[in-house]
Amino acid sequence: MQAQQAPRTLFEKIWSRHSIMQRPDGQVLLYIDQHLVQDGSAPAFEMLRQRGITPRVPSRAFATPDHYVPTDSRDLATMADPEKRQMATALMQDAARAGIRSFDLDDPRQGILHVVGPEQGLSWPGTVIVCGDSHTSTHGAVGALAFGIGATEVCQVLATQSLWQRRPKTMRIAVDGRLAAGVCAKDVILAIIGKIGAAGAVGHVIEYAGSTIASLSMEGRLTVCNMSIEAGARAGMIAPDDTTISYLAGRPFSPAGKAWEEQVGRWRALPSDPDARFDREANLSAHEIEPMVTWGTSPEDVVAVTGRVPDPAAAGQPQRREAMQRALAYMGLTPGTCMAEVPIDRVFIGSCTNGRIEDLRSAAAVVRDRKVASGVAAWVVPGSGVVKAQAEAEGLHHIFRAAGFEWRYAGCSMCLGTNGDIGAPGQRIASTTNRNFVGRQGAGVRTHLMSPMMAAAAAVTGRLSDVRQLMAGGMA
Amino acid sequence: MSLKPFERLDAIAVPITQPNLDTDQILPARYLQKPRANNFGEYLFRDLRFGKDGSEQAGFVLNQTPYRDGRIILAARNFGCGSSREHAVWALHDYGFRAVIAPSFGDIFYANALKNGLLPIPLPEPSVLAMLDTVQAAPGSRMVVDLEAQTVLAPDGASHTFDINAFSKHCLLKGLDELGYTLGLLDQIADFERRFEQAGS
Numbered sequence: 213m214q215a216q217q218a219p220r221t222l223f224e225k226i227w228s229r230h231s232i233m234q235r236p237d238g239q240v241l242l243y244i245d246q247h248l249v250q251d252g253s254a255p256a257f258e259m260l261r262q263r264g265i266t267p268r269v270p271s272r273a274f275a276t277p278d279h280y281v282p283t284d285s286r287d288l289a290t291m292a293d294p295e296k297r298q299m300a301t302a303l304m305q306d307a308a309r310a311g312i313r314s315f316d317l318d319d320p321r322q323g324i325l326h327v328v329g330p331e332q333g334l335s336w337p338g339t340v341i342v343c344g345d346s347h348t349s350t351h352g353a354v355g356a357l358a359f360g361i362g363a364t365e366v367c368q369v370l371a372t373q374s375l376w377q378r379r380p381k382t383m384r385i386a387v388d389g390r391l392a393a394g395v396c397a398k399d400v401i402l403a404i405i406g407k408i409g410a411a412g413a414v415g416h417v418i419e420y421a422g423s424t425i426a427s428l429s430m431e432g433r434l435t436v437c438n439m440s441i442e443a444g445a446r447a448g449m450i451a452p453d454d455t456t457i458s459y460l461a462g463r464p465f466s467p468a469g470k471a472w473e474e475q476v477g478r479w480r481a482l483p484s485d486p487d488a489r490f491d492r493e494a495n496l497s498a499h500e501i502e503p504m505v506t507w508g509t510s511p512e513d514v515v516a517v518t519g520r521v522p523d524p525a526a527a528g529q530p531q532r533r534e535a536m537q538r539a540l541a542y543m544g545l546t547p548g549t550c551m552a553e554v555p556i557d558r559v560f561i562g563s564c565t566n567g568r569i570e571d572l573r574s575a576a577a578v579v580r581d582r583k584v585a586s587g588v589a590a591w592v593v594p595g596s597g598v599v600k601a602q603a604e605a606e607g608l609h610h611i612f613r614a615a616g617f618e619w620r621y622a623g624c625s626m627c628l629g630t631n632g633d634i635g636a637p638g639q640r641i642a643s644t645t646n647r648n649f650v651g652r653q654g655a656g657v658r659t660h661l662m663s664p665m666m667a668a669a670a671a672v673t674g675r676l677s678d679v680r681q682l683m684a685g686g687m688a
Numbered sequence: 689m690s691l692k693p694f695e696r697l698d699a700i701a702v703p704i705t706q707p708n709l710d711t712d713q714i715l716p717a718r719y720l721q722k723p724r725a726n727n728f729g730e731y732l733f734r735d736l737r738f739g740k741d742g743s744e745q746a747g748f749v750l751n752q753t754p755y756r757d758g759r760i761i762l763a764a765r766n767f768g769c770g771s772s773r774e775h776a777v778w779a780l781h782d783y784g785f786r787a788v789i790a791p792s793f794g795d796i797f798y799a800n801a802l803k804n805g806l807l808p809i810p811l812p813e814p815s816v817l818a819m820l821d822t823v824q825a826a827p828g829s830r831m832v833v834d835l836e837a838q839t840v841l842a843p844d845g846a847s848h849t850f851d852i853n854a855f856s857k858h859c860l861l862k863g864l865d866e867l868g869y870t871l872g873l874l875d876q877i878a879d880f881e882r883r884f885e886q887a888g889s
Contacts, residue, residue: 298721372867410769414795
């Protein structure tokens with residue numbers, strides 16, 4: 213039977229296996245394996261209550277507060293705003309009432325859902341994973357179909373464990389070649405977004421492929437898939453391989469024993485068939501990718517750190533020119549300025565994009581025996597309690613602290629500042645997060661997205677810097 | 689839950705020329721902690737509409753007279769990209785908007801809009817850019833959205849047909865929601881689930 217089937221993509225294999233039924237208009241009711249529930253979910257639980265419905269399959273949901281938790285302590289009472297406290301409290305209450313497993317704030321495994329899911333072995337290849345958060349695309353790195361949904365959809369998943377979905381198109385993005393020293397997964401995804409644009413993959417599920425992607429660690433793959441949404445994609449995914457399987461082996465919620473063997477057998481069959489067709493294809497060469505940094509207010513506004521602030525006058529379309537002018541005015545940048553001359557006020561290392569152990573190791577390697585530049589406030593916010601503990605076991609916290617970084621507790625923190633961790637108007641932040649939107653890190657705050665190594669380099673030099681040059685000793 | 693049925697819309701179109709207008713701009717993150725019972729229309733485009741002291745920003749389109757009563761957003765590509773916050777749709781809806789016309793939308797925003805009585809209308813980029821020019825040249829221009837016929841009547845009199853899936857159209861026109869329908873399918877879902885779990889997931 214296998215031989216008669218047309219070649220299928222990884223996406224198609226997961227999609228068809230989870231299709232409960234199809235509506236006459238073509239939309240498919242998709243079964244949801246895993247529902248991750250964050251502390252912005254109070255409206256969805258409220259919708260459910262209004263209908264008198266209780267969650268249908270609590271065993272297929274998992275909760276941990278991340279958006280509304282303090283990162284300077286583990287005590288919710290330290291948050292002055294009662295509405296913020298209530299968001300995290302509501303999640304713990306709603307989860308407890310529904311029988312949904314949760315890691316509460318006092319649990320050492322609490323953290324950002326998109327860090328905790330893979331780390332705990334909750335995110336499996338071949339599954340459909342949803343969460344009321346756009347960065348759910350992260351979990352596609354294990355070979356899952358994972359995407360963000362709104363509150364009404366969260367309510368529907370709680371009520372029915374299913375979702376109506378329009379079938380997305382598929383796009384294969386192949387990255388081939390070896391990444392140079394100082395260049396990492398964050399630079400790869402920023403380069404991809406720079407190339408295809410913030411709307412480049414709207415309506416598509418991206419499969420990342422090619423030798424560069426295959427050579428990435430699981431942490432790196434999670435970073436790449438995390439920012440799929442920043443290219444407009446519905447989801448991003450990477451075929452499971454030995455890296456995936458060895459990453460998942462032995463994790464607390466990974467299958468074990470005989471079930472592990474059975475699942476691994478299934479996972480091995482998931483990669484796209486050799487002749488499978490994608491609706492679109494794009495290619496990048498790893499050799500062309502340098503350490504990247506954003507200059508504007510969309511993740512597509514990105515250049516190599518060796519580049520300059522672009523000139524709107526050179527933009528082809530009037531609409532683009534206007535958008536660039538608006539972005540540069542907000543960012544307080546002048547066309548033609550070398551990116552590596554732009555001074556910064558703060559550094560944020562963390563988030564579901566770059567809050568994993570490998571990210572902290574790479575940043576610590578840059579920071580080691582150096583000091584945070586005078587006048588710069590630098591933070592490390594580990595992505596989870598487990599990441600934090602691992603980093604401390606490796607002594608990374610000593611390196612960061614000795615350099616002058618604040619070493620904080622896990623949470624989303626300054627990525628979007630819903631917990632109150634925000635910058636002051638006009639401050640410029642070197643940030644390992646995913647969005648440089650206007651006001652994202654606080655009203656009037658200017659965000660430059662980059663890798664953990666690059667953010668660490670910015671911390672010690674006090675300006676955007678080429679980490680390669682710093683590490684080669686070519687920079688004071 | 690029932691929503692108000694979507695009716696033929698004849699309203700002022702508000703031009704938003706900025707591409708990639710993300711949901712953080714539509715509804716800043718600090719309002720995500722507000723319960724749904726609030727009027728999210730007050731928070732719509734908050735930091736674009738108002739200065740720090742709460743005063744109106746004269747340059748922002750919604751603070752200009754013909755546009756205050758706008759009910760249709762006419763936007764550049766990738767409107768509503770970014771965060772999955774449904775609050776962005778609530779803000780547009782609570783303010784009074786009933787349709788957004790754009791060359792493309794953030795996928796999650798598009799899905800959220802359909803579930804809240806806000807009709808997202810994708811039209812080809814050249815058509816939308818031409819409409820933006822027309823509307824900017826004649827502020828206060830009206831457009832007509834006919835969901836039943838799936839047409840938009842531009843200020844220049846040209847009619848444009850748009851796509852929408854038949855089910856969402858039906859729900860919008862009747863003021864129904866999808867969950868009520870899906871709850872009627874729980875037996876089929878349970879059957880699927882049994883087979884799915886027996887097959888080892």
